[in-house]
Amino acid sequence: MENSILSIKNLHKKYGKVHAVNDVSLDIYKGNVYGILGPNGSGKSTTLGIVLNVVNKTSGEYYWFGGKLETHDALKKVGAIIERPNFYPYMTAKENLELVCRIKGVNSEKVDEKLEIVGLIDRKNSKFKTFSLGMKQRLAIASALLNDPEILILDEPTNGLDPQGIHQVRDIIRLIASQGTTILLASHLLDEVEKVCSHVLVLRFGKILYNGKVDEMVNHNAYFELQSSNNQKLIEVLKYHPELENFEGNEEKIIAHFKTQVEASELNKFFFEKGISLNHLVKRKQSLEEQFLTLTNSIETQS
Known part of the structure; x- marks a missing residue:
């Protein structure tokens, strides 16, 4: 299918007796914001881990970009934050991002542009250790954008943030989406999915309860x-x-x-x-x- 970014088919993951991901299928197309919604332990992070090649699946399939690329090459076109941001505390925001550019083999000219998107250009010469949790999360988003990914994957992007930090991160997600980047985010917050996502996959105990457009889910009932x-x-x-x-x-x-x-x-x-x-x-x-x-x-x- 043209414009297919990621296709997941009948994915399963078992840890002993625990069926963490139970027959999950999802198609992600370019230009939409997808939410995986569910309480903690519903299989959201495991599903993301599998498609990012950091968790081994038990069975099922997934294909990046219509299966044209091997996972290793496909992931070069993906930006992801699935853990707490980890930067060098005594280096500035700009220095940290320049280091990421060197590791990813990306031109460091993009650093200022990405700091602008996440609203940190004024703090580019401040040390990372002086940043609030919300600013650290925004720097992590800037870092994930450095390779101009076709899809940005975020696991619980506003977890632990204060209301202002939550608001800023959600605004950034909407801005990135409006510029044409596809987004997949995992969240246990209904409010978050309703405000920023066009499509939602609802999981509970690893199983799909609903898969479709957010507004159709609301209209249906x-x-x-x-x-x-x-x-x-x-x-x-x-x-x-x-x-x-x-x-x-x-x-x-x-x-x-x-x-x-x-x-x-x-x-x-x-x-x-x-x-x-x-x-x-x-x-x-x-x-x-x-x-x-x-x-x-x-x-x-x-x-």
């Missing part, structure tokens, strides 16, 4: 609040709606979920034709957080 002067009759009629998935309610208000996208106008017409006039009809969307809790709880009740 829309529901309606309904009310009429006779809720008992409303319920009787509602039961016959062909797309009804489930409902709950009382004398005050009825909440109805449908299997497919149903519009408010259609629903109003359906009830009107059955002789019911609604005095309350509101379509609501679940937040990603509610959606995530619904997904994880349904898995727990099944297991």
Whole structure:
């Protein structure tokens, strides 16, 4: 497939009895921001470790750039931060990045440009040990960008940062994405994925719960609040709606979920034709957080 950056097929990783990654598949295409979302221990970091060649897979396949390149060569086009940034404390930001350039065989002319992107150009001559945690993380992002990667991989990029640091890192991720770099980030923060990602893979205990666009995930679980002067009759009629998935309610208000996208106008017409006039009809969307809790709880009740 053209524009395929990374394709993961039926990936498994077992550590003894622990099935850390259980049949994970994911396709990453150029120009999107992908989130792997899940609580700690859900298999996010293991999945990243496998595709970055630092963890051996048990079974399954993955291909970089449509399988045209061997993993070793493909990884030269990848920028990644999967551990805490590790720079020399007594060297300046600029000196640290110049050293990374020498190791990667990259032209050091890029150093200032990357420091500009992460908002550290004013501190380029400050020693690394004087940096806050947020600044250290931003320097790590600059370092990962030095080879102008086609994809940037970030594992929990805002972990441990204060609110200001979180905000700055997220802004940088959005900026990098807007310039055309594909991004894959692992996070346990719903808020993060909702704010910066276009696509999301939700993992729990190594298994996929959801894989698709963030906005579709939120839209899919829309529901309606309904009310009429006779809720008992409303319920009787509602039961016959062909797309009804489930409902709950009382004398005050009825909440109805449908299997497919149903519009408010259609629903109003359906009830009107059955002789019911609604005095309350509101379509609501679940937040990603509610959606995530619904997904994880349904898995727990099944297991």
